[in-house]
Amino acid sequence: MGASVEVFSGGTAVITGAGAGIGAGLGRHAALSLGMRVVLADVDVDAEAVEETCAGIVREGGRASAAVVDVSDAEAVQGLADRVVEEFGPVRMLVNNAGVQQFGYLWDVPVSGWERVVSVNVNGVFHGVRAFMPHLLAQSEPAWVLNLASIGAVRAWPLQTPYIMSKHAVLALTECLHQEVALAGGSHVRVSAVLPGAVASRIFDDARGVDGGDRGAAEAEREAMFRVHERAISPEEAAETIFRQAADGEFYIVTQPESVLGAMRDRAEQLVARRAPAPARSRFSE
Template identity: 75%
Template sequence: MTSSAEVFGGGTAVITGAGAGIGAGLARHAALALGMTVVLADVDQPALELTCAEITDGGGRAMPAVVDVRDAAAVQQLADRVAEELGPVHLLVNNAGVEQFGYLWDTPVANWERLVSINISGVFHGVRAFLPRMLAQTEPAWVLNLSSVGAVTAVPLQSPYIMSKHAVLALTECLHQEVALAGGGHIRVSAVLPGAVASRIFDAAGGVDNGDLTAAAGAREAMFQVRARAISPDEAAATIFQQAADGEFYIVTQPEVVLPAMRERGAQLSGRRPPAPARSSRFASKPTQ
């Protein structure tokens, strides 16, 4: 088995949503464990600076960039800046994402539009800005798009988020084929489907202003309980990089959780069964005894 350090070491990585959570874990691992030069992109400047300091204090190379992935022009400017200052990008990780709780019909329009523009359009903007240069270069390159175990499930009271992760998975599956069609044999495209990874995504998630506030609060609380059994961002990052180095398309952080969900999804579709009520516990690893 080829180590992730052998595959990625010394290259340049661009990671969106790198200020906290799994994005920060990926940035730390890329810089400190693999020796990559990491461009950290995030809209949260204080969080970005904190993660950047963790990397540089540990002897890693990091370049912070305050960027809102909803802004196509800003993402393009980042791609141009990276090309000018650092050269070819060897790894693009489209990770930025937000959550939303509550019944779909209670979801504020502004919350819906914000989530779609970050979780889906943000991935598109990253691909559109960086991939043309990656196709033109001769060095091997990787594109990792962060989906979720939610992409192979149907979960009530999280409809916008789950929908967005289904969309990212489909986008990535199509992109995989398009890159091959365009002659990008040196580029590997992968979909990352994590289970529960400790982060602040549930704290910062949108809720509802009207309608069933209790249901929205209950869904948030259920995910807090899942988070209590989640793996750390650094543990997730090590797994993601190793599976990427192994050439996996579907990268899963917790096989014991994600693979059964994938099998269940396949059986549901082939059997034409309506989705069964989801249990949020499926998102987390079983606690060790």
């Protein structure tokens, strides 16, 4: 943790999707273990949760502010970026974390369900980058951008297609962004893709199923994901690992190296062999 404190202490971190799960864990760790000022953002339905997280941080001596922001709204995210820079100055770290889940066969997924995943998981990252990057490039202080992908960004699983597609997109976006920042002369801005394994959160509780078609298959997949929580690491454990690897300059940040790096190796071998994917029981299986 020593290197993380030295690198990040005193800076401002902006974290989306911070009402619970990894987002809340990152916020608490940044504020209470690393001494950062944190701005925790989430949608209005999670406003109470993010306020409670901030209040808890403040009670323990940390610095935290809550913001109600829908990351699918480009103007709202731009407003957040402008307010944070005006009030707190340079941003040390932006974490594009907000994400939602959708279960069901692809042909059963409602259009609204598909669009919800794309608007939050993909567009939300784009809006965050678009709003904050000009500020980060213009400042002289070092800055970090962490985009939350998933172990699902390097694997493919049935009955979670919208989510898996979105995380593949986030990984590709982040890989391209890393190159673009270098081309633009932003050597002080470090971009990383975060690929967590199983981390305790509410994402499966809040996930949507299908209105018609095979509802049973969608709910069975949800139940299978609930069972994953039996071996999920805590958000606090994930946060400590994420910040440590970010401080070390890693581009691909992984919370559980054994399973995530194994998935990355499997993906590379599958592509080289041009092997068609077989149905997988769990995207977290080693």
